[in-house]
Amino acid sequence: MVIKNSTILGAVIGFIVIGVIYTLNGSNTASITKNENAGEGPVIDSSMVDVIIPDLSKIEKSGEDKFLKYCAACHGIGGAGQKGVAPPLIHKIYEPSHHGDIAFYYAAERGVRSHHWPFGNMPPVTGIKKTEVQDIIVYIRAVQRANGIN
Numbered sequence: 678m679v680i681k682n683s684t685i686l687g688a689v690i691g692f693i694v695i696g697v698i699y700t701l702n703g704s705n706t707a708s709i710t711k712n713e714n715a716g717e718g719p720v721i722d723s724s725m726v727d728v729i730i731p732d733l734s735k736i737e738k739s740g741e742d743k744f745l746k747y748c749a750a751c752h753g754i755g756g757a758g759q760k761g762v763a764p765p766l767i768h769k770i771y772e773p774s775h776h777g778d779i780a781f782y783y784a785a786e787r788g789v790r791s792h793h794w795p796f797g798n799m800p801p802v803t804g805i806k807k808t809e810v811q812d813i814i815v816y817i818r819a820v821q822r823a824n825g826i827n
């Protein structure tokens with residue numbers, strides 16, 4: 678019984694590891710493919726930057742819905758920014774190594790004191806759940822990658 682349980686556990690862990698590797702490889706391949714075909718995606722005109730929206734996975738789509746609900750009024754459709762309102766999040770400044778995911782959680786929870794742009798402070802986003810911010814981050818990172826921001 679003990680041996681059987683550990684065998685099952687080993688198999689489960691093995692599947693998870695394979696699944697994670699498969700998922701990571703899959704998303705890399707997808708984003709590389711997207712970059713190669715970048716011109717084919719719908720290009721959203723915005724007053725600040727042009728953003729190519731890649732094909733979105735289910736979770737990325739769910740992040741897009743939440744972004745539209747909570748963030749797009751200021752940051753623009755696709756995070757392309759809006760002149761006079763808020764910056765584009767599809768921007769080198771917000772690449773993961775410069776503004777890690779924690780910056781997004783803090784921004785939503787506490788707001789942002791204006792420091793990079795002349796648009797004033799970002800107020801805290803009321804009523805948003807941490808899991809919703811998480812989905813938004815997954816979405817923003819996918820769109821960033823599709824636009825060469827890694």
Ligand code: HEC
Binds near residue numbers: 744747792802
């Ligand atoms: C009322 C307008 C408004 C809304 C709504 C808004 N933002 Fe912002 N946000 C701003 C402005 C303005 C800035 C720029 C601050 C600055 O000058 O650096 C900003 C900056 C940010 C930053 C950069 C933070 C940093 O550390 O520099 C992130 C990340 C961000 N917003 C994410 C979001 C997300 C995610 C949402 C939705 C959940 C959202 N924002 C909703 C106006 C807004």
